[in-house]
Amino acid sequence: MQAMTTTDAHPLRELLPEGRVFDDVDVLEAHRRDRATFCPSGTPSVLVRARSTEDVATTLRWANENRVPVVPQGARSGLSGAANALDGCILLSLEKMDRILEIDVEEQIAVVQPGVINGVLAAAVAEHGLFYPPDPGSRDISTIGGNVATNAGGMCCVKYGVTGDFVRGLEVVLADGRVMRTGRRTAKGVAGYDLTHLIVGSEGTLGVVTEVTVALRPAAARPLTAVAFFPTVADAARTVAGYLGKGHRPSVLEFMDRPTVLAVQKIADLGFPDGMAGMLLVQSDRGEAAPAELAAFEEVARSFDAAEVIVADDPAEGELLMQARRLVGDAHEHLGLALLVDDVCVPRRHLVDLVEGLGRIADQHGVRVLCAGHAGDGNMHPVVAFDSDDEAETARAHQAFDAIMALGLELGGTITGEHGVGHLKRRWLGEELDEPALWTQRAIKNALDPNNILNPGRVLP
Amino acid sequence: MQAMTTTDAHPLRELLPEGRVFDDVDVLEAHRRDRATFCPSGTPSVLVRARSTEDVATTLRWANENRVPVVPQGARSGLSGAANALDGCILLSLEKMDRILEIDVEEQIAVVQPGVINGVLAAAVAEHGLFYPPDPGSRDISTIGGNVATNAGGMCCVKYGVTGDFVRGLEVVLADGRVMRTGRRTAKGVAGYDLTHLIVGSEGTLGVVTEVTVALRPAAARPLTAVAFFPTVADAARTVAGYLGKGHRPSVLEFMDRPTVLAVQKIADLGFPDGMAGMLLVQSDRGEAAPAELAAFEEVARSFDAAEVIVADDPAEGELLMQARRLVGDAHEHLGLALLVDDVCVPRRHLVDLVEGLGRIADQHGVRVLCAGHAGDGNMHPVVAFDSDDEAETARAHQAFDAIMALGLELGGTITGEHGVGHLKRRWLGEELDEPALWTQRAIKNALDPNNILNPGRVLP
Numbered sequence: 001m002q003a004m005t006t007t008d009a010h011p012l013r014e015l016l017p018e019g020r021v022f023d024d025v026d027v028l029e030a031h032r033r034d035r036a037t038f039c040p041s042g043t044p045s046v047l048v049r050a051r052s053t054e055d056v057a058t059t060l061r062w063a064n065e066n067r068v069p070v071v072p073q074g075a076r077s078g079l080s081g082a083a084n085a086l087d088g089c090i091l092l093s094l095e096k097m098d099r100i101l102e103i104d105v106e107e108q109i110a111v112v113q114p115g116v117i118n119g120v121l122a123a124a125v126a127e128h129g130l131f132y133p134p135d136p137g138s139r140d141i142s143t144i145g146g147n148v149a150t151n152a153g154g155m156c157c158v159k160y161g162v163t164g165d166f167v168r169g170l171e172v173v174l175a176d177g178r179v180m181r182t183g184r185r186t187a188k189g190v191a192g193y194d195l196t197h198l199i200v201g202s203e204g205t206l207g208v209v210t211e212v213t214v215a216l217r218p219a220a221a222r223p224l225t226a227v228a229f230f231p232t233v234a235d236a237a238r239t240v241a242g243y244l245g246k247g248h249r250p251s252v253l254e255f256m257d258r259p260t261v262l263a264v265q266k267i268a269d270l271g272f273p274d275g276m277a278g279m280l281l282v283q284s285d286r287g288e289a290a291p292a293e294l295a296a297f298e299e300v301a302r303s304f305d306a307a308e309v310i311v312a313d314d315p316a317e318g319e320l321l322m323q324a325r326r327l328v329g330d331a332h333e334h335l336g337l338a339l340l341v342d343d344v345c346v347p348r349r350h351l352v353d354l355v356e357g358l359g360r361i362a363d364q365h366g367v368r369v370l371c372a373g374h375a376g377d378g379n380m381h382p383v384v385a386f387d388s389d390d391e392a393e394t395a396r397a398h399q400a401f402d403a404i405m406a407l408g409l410e411l412g413g414t415i416t417g418e419h420g421v422g423h424l425k426r427r428w429l430g431e432e433l434d435e436p437a438l439w440t441q442r443a444i445k446n447a448l449d450p451n452n453i454l455n456p457g458r459v460l461p
Numbered sequence: 462m463q464a465m466t467t468t469d470a471h472p473l474r475e476l477l478p479e480g481r482v483f484d485d486v487d488v489l490e491a492h493r494r495d496r497a498t499f500c501p502s503g504t505p506s507v508l509v510r511a512r513s514t515e516d517v518a519t520t521l522r523w524a525n526e527n528r529v530p531v532v533p534q535g536a537r538s539g540l541s542g543a544a545n546a547l548d549g550c551i552l553l554s555l556e557k558m559d560r561i562l563e564i565d566v567e568e569q570i571a572v573v574q575p576g577v578i579n580g581v582l583a584a585a586v587a588e589h590g591l592f593y594p595p596d597p598g599s600r601d602i603s604t605i606g607g608n609v610a611t612n613a614g615g616m617c618c619v620k621y622g623v624t625g626d627f628v629r630g631l632e633v634v635l636a637d638g639r640v641m642r643t644g645r646r647t648a649k650g651v652a653g654y655d656l657t658h659l660i661v662g663s664e665g666t667l668g669v670v671t672e673v674t675v676a677l678r679p680a681a682a683r684p685l686t687a688v689a690f691f692p693t694v695a696d697a698a699r700t701v702a703g704y705l706g707k708g709h710r711p712s713v714l715e716f717m718d719r720p721t722v723l724a725v726q727k728i729a730d731l732g733f734p735d736g737m738a739g740m741l742l743v744q745s746d747r748g749e750a751a752p753a754e755l756a757a758f759e760e761v762a763r764s765f766d767a768a769e770v771i772v773a774d775d776p777a778e779g780e781l782l783m784q785a786r787r788l789v790g791d792a793h794e795h796l797g798l799a800l801l802v803d804d805v806c807v808p809r810r811h812l813v814d815l816v817e818g819l820g821r822i823a824d825q826h827g828v829r830v831l832c833a834g835h836a837g838d839g840n841m842h843p844v845v846a847f848d849s850d851d852e853a854e855t856a857r858a859h860q861a862f863d864a865i866m867a868l869g870l871e872l873g874g875t876i877t878g879e880h881g882v883g884h885l886k887r888r889w890l891g892e893e894l895d896e897p898a899l900w901t902q903r904a905i906k907n908a909l910d911p912n913n914i915l916n917p918g919r920v921l922p
Contacts, residue, residue: 106706107808129708151651162649165626180897186806187838188623189875190612190662191882191893192920193902197658201651218708245567247590247679288749345647347568377648414650421652432652436641440909441654447908448901459653 010046011066012090015058022047031073031093032085037339038398039081039423044071047091053171053179053210056092060208060453061177063090069456072204074115074146077138079341080422082149082203082458092208094145100124101211108216109168109185114145114209118152121214130216133160136418137329145209151201153418155325158376159251159285160217162418164200171211172199175449185213198444203420204455206448221287223251225318226294226311228301229276233257233359233371235304236278237351240375243282243300244348248293252283253376254325257355260372263331270324273308278355280375281325283318328372328381337368338388340401343425344408345379345417357407358382365400367393379417405431421459430461471507472527473551476519483508492534492554493546498800499859500542500884505532508552514632514640514671517553521669521914522638524551530917533665535576535607538599540802541883543610543664543919553669555606561585562672569677570629570646575606575670579613582675591677594621597879598790606670612662614879616786619837620712620746621678623879625661632672633660636910646674659905664881665916667909682748684712686779687755689762689770690737694718694820694832696765697739698812701836704743704761705809709754713744714837715786718816721833724792731785734769739816741836742786744779789833789842798829799849801862804886805869806840806878818868819843826861828854840878866892882920891922 013021022028023046032041045068050056063070069089076083085091098115105128112121118139122132135154136142142152148170153162169183172195183189183196199207230236236255244253256264257278265272272279282297284290291311298309312318332339346354355371362369373380382404386397405415405428415421415428430438441460445452474482483489484507493502506529511517524531530550537544546552559576566589573582579600583593596615597603603613609631614623630644633656644650644657660668691697697716705714717725718739726733733740743758745751752772759770773779793800807815816832823830834841843865847858866876866889876882876889891899902921906913 104808106702106810108705151655153649157649164655174897174901178897178900179895180901181895182898184806184875185808186840186874186878187809188614188618188806188835188840188878190877190879191875191886192890192898193667193905194612194625194658194662195898195901197655198905201655206654218710241567244569249679345645345649347646348648349567374649379647379649413647414645414652416651417647417649418651425652429653434640434642436635436639437643437653437656439639440635440641440656443908444654444659444905447904 012046012048012059012062015062016048016055020048020051020055022049031076031091034076034078034081034083036079036081036084036422036424039084041084042087042089044085044089044091047093049093049096051096053173056173056208056210057177057179059090059092060173060175063453064176064451067451067453069453071455072208074143075141077142078146078150078422079419080424082420082422082455084423086456095143097210103128105130107185109213110216111211111213112144113211114143116144118142118144118147125216126219129219131219132166132214132216134163134166137326144212148200148209148212149203150418150420153374153377153379155252155254155374158253158374159249164197166214167196167200167212168215169213170196170199170209172207172209174207175451175454183213201420203422203459205445205459206454220251220285221290222315223283223285223318224290224294224312224315225281225283225321226297226309227321228280228306228309229273230278230304230306231276233278233355234352235306236280237355239280239301239304239306240351241348242304243297244376246296246300248296250282250293250297250376251285252281254281255375255380256325256328256372257370259368259370260328260331263335263370264324264327267331267334268324268327276307281321332370332383332385335385337385340384340397342382342401342404343416343419344404344413345377346408346411346413348378350411350413351375351378353411354380354407358404361400361403361407365396365403367397367400369400377417378413423458426459426461473507473509473520473523476523477509477516481509481512481516483510492537492552495537495539495542495544497540497542497883497885500545502545503548503550505546505550505552508554510554510557512557514634517634517669517671518638518640520551520553521634521636524914525637525912528912528914530914532916533669535604536602538603539607539611539883540880541885543881543883543916545884547917556604558671564589566591568646570674571677572672572674573605574672575604575609577605579603579605579608586677587680590680592680593627593675593677595624595627598787605673609661609670609673610664611879611881614835614838614840616713616715616835619714619835620710625658627675628657628661628673629676630674631657631660631670633668633670635668636912636915644674662881664883664920666906666920667915681712681746682751683776684744684746684779685751685755685776686742686744686773686782687758687770688782689741689767690734691739691765691767692737694739694816695813696767697741698816700741700762700765700767701812702809703765704758705837707757707761709757711743711754711758711837712746713742715742716836716841717786717789717833718831720829720831721789721792724796724831725785725788728792728795729785729788737768742782793831793844793846796846798846801845801858803843803862803865804877804880805865805874806838807869807872807874809839811872811874812836812839814872815841815868819865822861822864822868826857826864828858828861830861838878839874884919887920887922890920
């Protein structure tokens with residue numbers, strides 16, 4: 001597709017209200033990429049900042065008639081390149097559709113526009129004693145629309161589930177500009193196919209979400225927190241499987257390896273002990289039952305040789321530890337190296353094989369592999385860190401990145417637990433899915449977007 | 462479609478192993494219907510009792526090539542007519558694929574064939590200290606495959622969610638006989654579109670499920686139970702909304718109106734007080750916190766004029782009360798009247814409008830309307846009871862049945878919370894869904910089943 005020249009005459013200017021259409025070169029340049037590394041981004045023809053469902057519908061109708069690709073964008077905090085520009089595309093930003101339309105305390109639901117920041121929604125419902133659990137690492141910057149597009153996870157998911165588990169209904173603009181409602185406001189409903197969960201996780205390739213109805217929960221008790229330090233990463237991994245296998249339901253169960261802890265300590269000294277290969281961070285929000293849940297954790301951790309287990313006395317101390325976990329992304333970036341972030345998710349009993357395998361992969365390819373992740377879900381984020389000025393090392397880094405996905409699949413897992421396929425893992429989808437499943441996905445894409453204008457080339461190989 | 466003659470020469474006999482193909486008239490007659498009333502059932506050409514995925518694949522391949530409709534069946538306990546025979550169809554029974562393939566205690570998942578009875582799975586995992594929550598009223602007879610086909614609910618859903626919330630992955634035979642895997646074994650995964658939840662609730666119209674991977678939970682504490690009796694149904698309904706609106710999470714919250722209680726008492730005398738218009742049955746499985754959760758219920762119930770609130774002292778007494786609730790279906794059948802069972806689900810704050818509206822509808826149409834249901838979810842089963850020998854009354858009963866769905870929609874609800882659309886509510890799907898959503902559903906159906914052999918005419922109007 002050839003890039004259009006960016007002139008004032010973009011036809012969408014005539015069709016959309018003022019203040020929606022931007023084609024200034026600097027603005028377009030600033031919107032070309034999400035946070036994925038090593039994904040190509042093309043030259044967009046125009047940026048549309050939608051302020052209403054009608055804006056989105058108008059844009060898609062025109063794009064469909066003129067066969068122009070559309071790349072929906074939220075906060076561009078995604079990690080798979082699904083929001084990167086394509087040559088000649090319309091960048092369709094939903095960021096300005098950022099109103100919380102309704103918080104219904106009695107029904108425990110909220111209705112929001114897609115541009116609402118995850119953390120803003122969580123804080124708003126907390127004021128009413130309610131809880132929106134999905135908490136991706138990006139929660140302070142990522143939007144609910146983006147969370148829906150990737151079915152985002154986070155730390156609370158080990159107990160409460162992922163974004164899709166909280167989405168009851170959607171307003172979606174179809175490829176040809178028609179506006180569809182899916183799902184419901186009620187607790188249950190089985191009227192027709194579940195289009196809601198077909199759209200959740202479809203990364204902007206089947207429709208553009210313009211409204212989201214989410215389920216909320218009553219606020220949980222303030223959690224208690226414990227950390228445990230292990231002499232080997234394998235001991236930490238075995239503790240995860242052992243603890244959860246006993247039927248405990250912590251609200252957080254996170255892993256960081258030693259290089260990650262050291263990287264975090266560089267930006268926030270937490271006084272963690274030296275010489276440990278890995279740590280686990282666990283929370284229980286079960287109120288009066290929390291101390292017992294953490295005591296059970298300590299017991300399992302010590303049985304797997306934890307050298308130190310610290311249970312935070314007060315919730316504030318726990319919050320500090322959680323902040324340390326949330327600094328992992330920044331800490332990795334502060335290493336000053338290029339990064340490739342994996343997102344494999346494996347059965348918990350195979351976490352040990354995964355973390356041990358990472359060491360082997362790092363050695364084999366001569367790159368650093370750091371690791372942190374949502375251990376309780378088996379969802380880990382191994383990070384390949386390398387010098388991107390070194391061509392040979394860069395090639396080896398990509399091989400290591402691929403080797404980690406291969407290992408995840410070999411262990412009965414998935415190539416992506418929560419970041420999505422986007423561009424980055426597109427080549428790998430065919431390794432995970434069988435041919436009839438790929439055929440089915442393509443058949444649905446072709447049926448709903450026959451002109452292939454919605455984020456073409458993303459997700460499906 | 463013309464009914465085939467039933468001779469020994471049915472071509473599937475040549476293609477399938479022995480003991481799979483049945484065309485004895487009595488056998489076919491016995492398999493023509495599910496438990497829905499007033500749904501047409503046609504004359505099948507043959508019954509295939511599949512014993513393997515390969516049997517299903519062979520059957521569908523032949524059916525697709527020969528354009529013969531296929532009606533998948535489990536225990537035929539459905540209430541929407543989705544498993545009723547079509548003229549000339551192949552009845553494809555999954556009942557004999559009834560093995561629990563795996564219970565993985567550490568990962569808290571089970572892998573089962575579709576013919577496994579819900580209650581059998583629940584009991585099997587309970588032996589390992591695990592819990593499969595979805596508990597449709599039919600749990601002692603209905604199959605997991607059928608539960609998946611309708612996204613079945615039940616009593617525990619108010620706290621734990623419906624069938625689909627526990628389905629991680631499926632093996633599905635597509636219309637042309639190809640075998641597809643969807644989803645995953647892991648806690649999370651976003652590799653490609655969520656085909657799992659597209660199939661869940663699709664009532665055999667998009668593929669035939671041959672294996673189900675379900676998530677389990679650690680066993681909950683044995684629940685404590687309370688019942689409350691109210692002078693009006695409106696008081697009971699207001700108690701539900703008031704109690705849940707305060708953030709309580711009971712594991713069961715069920716409603717029965719007076720005629721239902723009386724009908725149940727006829728088959729199992731529970732010594733319930735006289736003169737009450739409605740009752741609520743509530744359970745808490747929060748262990749040490751359960752008494753407080755029930756005390757909070759009592760407080761709300763009394764604030765809405767509950768005349769009597771009884772908290773069962775021991776779990777066994779609670780189990781008796783639950784059995785009474787489970788007798789509702791039988792009790793209604795013992796009335797000796799024809800029944801039309803609604804399945805509307807409304808926002809909880811509108812439960813009061815729903816139960817009050819039922820009285821009006823009964824009066825207007827000159828029929829009896831009894832009501833019980835999963836009040837905590839807003840999912841009620843109003844039952845229109847009438848003399849089917851009386852043509853005029855029968856017509857009025859159907860009008861009342863429709864009026865209840867219209868009321869559910871008017872109150873912001875859905876025509877079906879857990880029973881599915883099947884044949885019974887097909888005319889009504891277009892009242893609930895907008896045109897683009899119907900178009901999308903049809904587009905998906907056409908894409909995945911271009912010859913329209915899979916349970917044709919069901920779900921989509």
